[in-house]
Amino acid sequence: MLNRVGDKWSMQVIVVLRDQPRRFNDLRRQVNGISQQMLTRTLKVLERDGLVERTVRTTSPPQVDYALTPFGHSLSEPVRELAIWALANLDTLYDNRLRYDANNEANDDTNQA
Amino acid sequence: MLNRVGDKWSMQVIVVLRDQPRRFNDLRRQVNGISQQMLTRTLKVLERDGLVERTVRTTSPPQVDYALTPFGHSLSEPVRELAIWALANLDTLYDNRLRYDANNEANDDTNQA
C-alpha cells in the first residue's frame, strides 16, 4: 500500500504538480533525472489512479497539461511533509552514513587488510 | 532524495517500529511480506543512516532489539501521515483504477477484438 503511493517517481511528480499544472516536457525538466519513458509510464499510472488529470489541447504543436485532481491534492499533502523532511534532514542522514562507514572500514581493516 | 527515504520496505519498517522496539523475527512478522534477507538489508541501511538503533543482548538464544532513534522518530511522523492517507484512500484509488480500466477495455475492444 505504501508501495503504490510511495514509489520513486510518483512522489516527485506529485510534488512538482502541487505548485501548478505542467506540460509534458516542462514536467520532465522539473523532475530530476527522469527519462521520457518513465515519465510517460508514471503519468499513466497516476491518471489511472485518479490522482492526475490529463488535458489535451489540440493545437499545433499539440499541448498536454497535467494537473493534480482534488484526490491528487489530498495525497500531495502528506507527500509534501515527507519532501520537507527530506530536504531538511538529508545532510544529517549522509553525515550519519559517513560516520558509520568510517567506523566499519576501520574494523574491516583490522580483519582484512 | 525521496528515493532514499521512501523506498518500499524502509517506510513499512519505520511505521512498525514507531509503536515500539521490536526483535528481528517479531519485526519480520509485522512487516507484511518481507523476506529475511530484505529485512536484514533494510535494517542495515536504516542503522547506517542513523534512523534505527540496534541493540544486541548476548543471551542464549541471542536477542537483538531494533528501535527508532530520535532522528528516526522525526522521520516517522511524515511517514505516518502517508500511511494514514493510504489506509483511508486506497479503496478509492482502486475504484478509480477499475473505472479507468473499464473505459479503456471498451475502447480497445473497438479496435482490437
Add this chain to the structure above:
DNA sequence: CAGAATCCCGCAGGATACTG
C-alpha cells in the same frame, strides 16, 4: 533467534529511434 551466503529471476528503468 538472528543473521550470512548463494543462487536466481523479473521488472524497474535507461537509451535510442520513430510517429502524428
Add this chain to the structure above:
DNA sequence: CAGTATCCTGCGGGATTCTG
C-alpha cells in the same frame, strides 16, 4: 511537442541453505 516501440541492463527481492 508528446508521446510509442524496441532493446538491454542492473538490481530489487524471493527461496533456500548454513552458522554461532
